[in-house]
Amino acid sequence: MAKCRTNGKRKNGIVMLKIVVEKLQKSLLSGRKNTSDLDEFEEEMRESTNLPNDVKEGHFAVIAVDDGELKRFIVPLSYLTHPSFLRLLEQAAEEYGFHHEGALTIPCRPCELERILA
Known part of the structure; x- marks a missing residue:
């Protein structure tokens, strides 16, 4: 029974991740932030997080x-x-979930992420 609950939370978390990614992609593709949903999302992010100076x-x-x-x-x-x-990001959602603060944690070797970002 507990396993079913965990799988349900994972699916909900992945759905939430996809929604966030879609909103960010729409913002990047449009080049401007004109949708009220995106504005609300950005306002929530500003209120809920304190960004370090280097970000x-x-x-x-x-x-x-x-x-x-x-x-x-x-x-x-x-x-x-x-x-x-x-x-x-999908692996991170499965392994760590969405209930932590700070930087996003990804389960991969730093050298692998460097290769992807290169």
């Missing part, structure tokens, strides 16, 4: 973790359309 507008922080090795990256939002990066 510029249009970027987000990611931590790649594998066997105790971790490295922090600042990633442009444009990578939210990259297929390899989207697969990593």
